[in-house]
Amino acid sequence: MISDYENWRDSMHDRPRDDGWVVTYSHDYPNDTRLEFTRDESRAQIELSFTSEDPDCGTETLVYGADEGATRTELIAELRADITAYLDSQPCADRYYDEYTRTALYAFEAILLREEHE
Numbered sequence: 001m002i003s004d005y006e007n008w009r010d011s012m013h014d015r016p017r018d019d020g021w022v023v024t025y026s027h028d029y030p031n032d033t034r035l036e037f038t039r040d041e042s043r044a045q046i047e048l049s050f051t052s053e054d055p056d057c058g059t060e061t062l063v064y065g066a067d068e069g070a071t072r073t074e075l076i077a078e079l080r081a082d083i084t085a086y087l088d089s090q091p092c093a094d095r096y097y098d099e100y101t102r103t104a105l106y107a108f109e110a111i112l113l114r115e116e117h118e
Helices: 002-014 072-087 095-099 102-117
Strands: 021-025 033-039 043-051 059-067
Touching (some): 033 072, 033 102, 043 072, 043 102, 059 102, 072 102
Antiparallel strands (some): 033 043
16 A cells, blocks of 8 residues: 555656646745746746735746647746846846846745755
8 A cells, every 4th residue: 555655746746847837935024926837738927926025026927838749847947047048147138127127136036946846
């Protein structure tokens, strides 16, 4: 019985989570950052949202996707590298991220880094 459970648990761990899921993460207060992954026949997508405790800032949302064939791991690694490059002000960084607050970008980077390590 125990070996059946261990085999099932190992197969769940080895199976890529590419069917979609939602992760929440917080540094200072509950559920400030949300990562949602979705996939359909033609596209994989990550949607990140950060809700500030400052009511004037509201919620910032970033959507990052790729055509079929991209895995969850690849999307997370690519987006985290882009955000990190932008935050480090490297010359190759995409100016697209200018529309986000640095607080939101650091929150996005943190949740992506955590997911990349899991």
